[in-house]
Amino acid sequence: MANAKVLQEKQQIVADVTAKLRESSCTVVADYRGLNVAQVTELRKQLREAGVEFQVLKNTLVRRATAAAELTELDSVLTGPTAVAFSKTDVVAAAKILTEFAKKNEALQVKGGVVEGRVVDVSQIKALAELPSREGLLSMLLSVLQAPIRNFALAVKAVAEKQEGGAQA
Numbered sequence: 001m002a003n004a005k006v007l008q009e010k011q012q013i014v015a016d017v018t019a020k021l022r023e024s025s026c027t028v029v030a031d032y033r034g035l036n037v038a039q040v041t042e043l044r045k046q047l048r049e050a051g052v053e054f055q056v057l058k059n060t061l062v063r064r065a066t067a068a069a070e071l072t073e074l075d076s077v078l079t080g081p082t083a084v085a086f087s088k089t090d091v092v093a094a095a096k097i098l099t100e101f102a103k104k105n106e107a108l109q110v111k112g113g114v115v116e117g118r119v120v121d122v123s124q125i126k127a128l129a130e131l132p133s134r135e136g137l138l139s140m141l142l143s144v145l146q147a148p149i150r151n152f153a154l155a156v157k158a159v160a161e162k163q164e165g166g167a168q169a
Helices: 004-023 037-049 059-068 072-077 093-104 122-129 134-168
Strands: 026-031 052-057 082-087 109-115 118-121
Touching: 004 052, 004 059, 004 082, 026 093, 037 052, 037 093, 052 059, 052 093, 059 072, 059 082, 072 109, 082 093, 093 109, 093 122, 109 122, 118 122
Parallel strands: none
Antiparallel strands: 026 082, 026 109, 052 082, 109 118
């Protein structure tokens, strides 16, 4: 029979992963088999800088967590060595970093994930990775909102210059 302490630790891991699956806006599951230590360290560094938590987890523990979080559709990608990236704030960050890293390092394979509580496949993760980041989207929105004001200011300036030119003549 399993040691009570080990069993308690595993239950805690399952509870933690379940909470992360529920709380994160984007969770990406990847196969890291074939990456060397330097590559994994670089990947972890990039993810940490973006505020993404990256963990290597046992598939059986993740399956129990997906059952508790009612995300059992994710179980189909839980084969082989599994690493999971949890992003609480930026939906695009984890997908973008892992997809870009996978392009440079063929050993890393994105398998699927969960976005806003919905299980998604690899193609949807890759599509998400091509979206601009939150800051990029906010920047685009700001420029769209500023355009009418900028155009109005230019029109007022042109009218004022025309009137000044007419007064001098």
